Amino acid sequence: MPQMKFLAATLALCAAASVHAADIKVGIALDISGPFSALGAEARDGFELAIEKLGGKLGGQPAEFLRTDFGGSPEQANQLVARYLQREKIDFFTGPIGSNAALAVGPALFAARVPYLSSNPGPSVYAGDKCNPYFFAQYQNDTYDEAAGKVANEKGYKNVVLIAPNYPAGKDHLNGFKRLYKGAVKDEIYTKLGQIDYAPEIAQIRAAKPDAVFFFLPGAMGINFVKQFVGGGLKDVPLIAPGFSADEDVIQAVGEPMLGVLNTAHWTHDLDVPANAEFVAAFRQKYDGRYPSVYAAMAYDTLMAMDAAVRDVGGSVGDREAVLKALKNPSFKSVRGDFTYGVNNYPVQNYYLREVGKDADGRLTNKLVGITLENHQDAYVGACRM
Amino acid sequence: MDAIFVFEQLLNGLGYGLMLFLIAAGLTLVFGIMDTMNLAHGSLYMAGAYVAARVHEASASFALAVLAAVLVTVAVAALLEVLVIRRLYRRDHLVQVLATFGIILIADDAVKAIWGVAPLMASTPAALAGPVQLAEGLPYPSYRLLLIAAGLLVALGLYLLVNKTRIGMLVRAGASNRQMAEFMGVRVGTVFAFVFALGAGLAALAGALMAPISSVQIGMGEAILIPALVVIVIGGIGSIRGAFVAALLVGLVDTAGRAFLPLALRAVLPPSVAADLGPALAGIAMYVLMAAVLTLKPAGLFPARA
Numbered sequence: 001m002p003q004m005k006f007l008a009a010t011l012a013l014c015a016a017a018s019v020h021a022a023d024i025k026v027g028i029a030l031d032i033s034g035p036f037s038a039l040g041a042e043a044r045d046g047f048e049l050a051i052e053k054l055g056g057k058l059g060g061q062p063a064e065f066l067r068t069d070f071g072g073s074p075e076q077a078n079q080l081v082a083r084y085l086q087r088e089k090i091d092f093f094t095g096p097i098g099s100n101a102a103l104a105v106g107p108a109l110f111a112a113r114v115p116y117l118s119s120n121p122g123p124s125v126y127a128g129d130k131c132n133p134y135f136f137a138q139y140q141n142d143t144y145d146e147a148a149g150k151v152a153n154e155k156g157y158k159n160v161v162l163i164a165p166n167y168p169a170g171k172d173h174l175n176g177f178k179r180l181y182k183g184a185v186k187d188e189i190y191t192k193l194g195q196i197d198y199a200p201e202i203a204q205i206r207a208a209k210p211d212a213v214f215f216f217l218p219g220a221m222g223i224n225f226v227k228q229f230v231g232g233g234l235k236d237v238p239l240i241a242p243g244f245s246a247d248e249d250v251i252q253a254v255g256e257p258m259l260g261v262l263n264t265a266h267w268t269h270d271l272d273v274p275a276n277a278e279f280v281a282a283f284r285q286k287y288d289g290r291y292p293s294v295y296a297a298m299a300y301d302t303l304m305a306m307d308a309a310v311r312d313v314g315g316s317v318g319d320r321e322a323v324l325k326a327l328k329n330p331s332f333k334s335v336r337g338d339f340t341y342g343v344n345n346y347p348v349q350n351y352y353l354r355e356v357g358k359d360a361d362g363r364l365t366n367k368l369v370g371i372t373l374e375n376h377q378d379a380y381v382g383a384c385r386m
Numbered sequence: 387m388d389a390i391f392v393f394e395q396l397l398n399g400l401g402y403g404l405m406l407f408l409i410a411a412g413l414t415l416v417f418g419i420m421d422t423m424n425l426a427h428g429s430l431y432m433a434g435a436y437v438a439a440r441v442h443e444a445s446a447s448f449a450l451a452v453l454a455a456v457l458v459t460v461a462v463a464a465l466l467e468v469l470v471i472r473r474l475y476r477r478d479h480l481v482q483v484l485a486t487f488g489i490i491l492i493a494d495d496a497v498k499a500i501w502g503v504a505p506l507m508a509s510t511p512a513a514l515a516g517p518v519q520l521a522e523g524l525p526y527p528s529y530r531l532l533l534i535a536a537g538l539l540v541a542l543g544l545y546l547l548v549n550k551t552r553i554g555m556l557v558r559a560g561a562s563n564r565q566m567a568e569f570m571g572v573r574v575g576t577v578f579a580f581v582f583a584l585g586a587g588l589a590a591l592a593g594a595l596m597a598p599i600s601s602v603q604i605g606m607g608e609a610i611l612i613p614a615l616v617v618i619v620i621g622g623i624g625s626i627r628g629a630f631v632a633a634l635l636v637g638l639v640d641t642a643g644r645a646f647l648p649l650a651l652r653a654v655l656p657p658s659v660a661a662d663l664g665p666a667l668a669g670i671a672m673y674v675l676m677a678a679v680l681t682l683k684p685a686g687l688f689p690a691r692a
Contacts, residue, residue: 032503037498037503037604038503038504038505038603040503041502041503041504166665166666166669188661189648190661190664190665191644191665192644192665192668192669194609196596196600196609196610197398197402197405197600197641199395199398199401199402199530199641200395200398200399200641200644200645201644203391203394203395203398203645204645207391219505219601219603220505220600220601220603220605220606220609221601223505223600223601223603224599224600224601227510227598227599227600228527228599231510231515231516231517231527231529231530231598231599232517232525232526232527233516233517233525233526233527249504249505250505252504252507253504253505253506253507253601253602253603254507255507255509256509
């Protein structure tokens with residue numbers, strides 16, 4: 001009766017698994033393939049480093065870190081989260097790079113009372129009237145652009161041209177820039193999503209003769225744009241971007257033309273914070289001297305936040321009220337320095353200006369210039385009733 | 387908007403069109419002559435770009451990089467032809483689409499395994515990094531002038547090859563009536579292998595030339611495949627001349643749409659409506675062109691098959 005044997009073995013395995021279920025489970029949805037794969041790989045490296053540092057534990061308790069690729073698609077993210085919730089009974093969730101995936105999986109997680117610590121996206125929806133006690137953000141999407149708008153004011157740029165892809169996030173980012181920018185917007189250019197050739201837009205920019213150009217063109221679009229912008233003889237026109245459009249992945253792909261690009265973020269790898277110095281050194285040692293990007297830093301920080309929360313509640317993660325309270329008052333040392341959460345669980349924190357330059361070895365990388373916005377809070381918090 | 391701006395945009399359209407031509411030429415040959423839908427053509431373009439970027443970085447010679455890209459890609463394509471494509475010639479288009487789509491997925495994963503997920507850096511050759519002063523107030527990227535020159539040279543070379551040589555005659559014979567060509571004793575298998583390798587070489591050349599001004603990354607082949615398909619449909623499947631004319635048309639219409647439509651709309655509509663409508667209309671300009679051409683000439687501008 002081989003079937004019976006098989007069944008018995010299966011049962012035994014299940015029993016073993018259920019004994020194991022006492023571990024704290026973290027569901028990590030990764031963008032290893034799909035539109036955000038380059039950023040997803042950065043996040044994965046950050047998670048791996050954190051898991052290594054924590055010795056595979058959370059708050060000293062045995063933990064299991066489930067890592068699954070969902071290909072950047074919101075539908076697949078939904079299926080994965082359903083599996084995490086029903087079969088694995090996870091205690092924490094994190095991982096997706098895109099705002100669309102974050103918005104797709106939120107409702108199921110909130111209904112199951114599983115804290116979702118975002119390791120990247122900070123959609124405006126969860127910051128305003130749909131804010132939720134189970135969602136914790138790293139930053140609100142628009143805040144990077146608000147900081148960039150302030151940079152443009154400080155640099156004395158009287159008129160700028162803005163360029164972004166023609167989709168909702170593109171418009172949000174340009175509106176974020178305009179929120180704090182006081183000069184004139186000479187032109188607002190919206191391009192096709194995934195555009196390859198930017199020659200017509202660059203000719204338009206040249207004709208407009210702006211003091212500076214603000215661009216939000218994630219991934220390949222930004223790489224194409226900057227290469228062609230500099231090749232087109234506009235290298236004397238300063239470029240400003242939110243940190244996503246000028247992070248380590250873009251810098252390494254574009255090369256020299258990136259020199260001097262101003263960009264804003266809530267973290268930089270040369271930020272003078274002990275926890276950050278430790279993180280950057282460990283990251284560079286593990287990954288061939290490469291500088292971490294903000295995605296790796298946030299992934300690392302997310303697991304550190306979970307670790308601290310589990311320690312603060314003494315390992316009883318079943319007590320969700322206590323876990324939320326511990327998460328809201330973080331006791332860990334963040335790589336971005338000190339920060340607090342606003343009513344909507346979005347951070348009140350500093351935003352920094354970075355400039356692409358060269359390190360001591362001649363390697364192109366982002367360098368910290370200074371603080372642009374101090375203890376800045378997002379623009380949507382007023383609509384949150386929590 | 388002055389004359390220089392218009393001229394610059396025309397030049398941009400010409401450059402974009404010629405780049406599309408390099409890709410579409412190979413695609414239209416393979417589809418027109420072998421009656422085989424090769425969606426993996428974009429993957430060959432990607433292979434060319436990756437090899438060129440890597441060799442350029444290692445050897446610091448752009449010419450060598452382009453040569454290596456073409457040779458390596460042609461070798462890969464020859465292997466692909468023997469292993470997969472050869473078995474698809476007599477199958478229907480759906481099977482071909484499925485199989486070559488599978489090749490895209492494998493190619494993307496292979497590139498990921500060899501070079502990683504992060505986009506590669508492909509620098510512009512140092513001598514061509516800056517702009518050239520074409521006229522007063524018109525600095526133009528010198529690298530784009532090289533692209534235009536290369537595109538025109540390839541077009542001329544293909545014209546001579548197809549119209550003035552023996553192999554070109556066989557290719558034309560195969561495109562206009564394959565069965566008759568076979569009856570007349572043309573070794574179709576050899577012609578097919580040659581055509582496939584030629585198409586791959588052109589795709590690799592396009593990839594290598596585009597690498598310095600675009601993002602060398604996984605999926606770049608799929609992004610370029612769609613406008614290339616539009617080009618071969620407008621031009622008439624199997625026709626090199628059609629691909630050339632259609633590529634220039636698509637390049638000019640697409641560029642003009644993006645450059646002038648938003649400006650024109652802003653003159654007649656309220657700014658908020660123009661800002662929404664302009665990019666949307668510009669994005670579909672090339673498809674409107676395709677629809678218009680197909681309405682008037684259902685087989686494309688220069689149908690290869692009478």
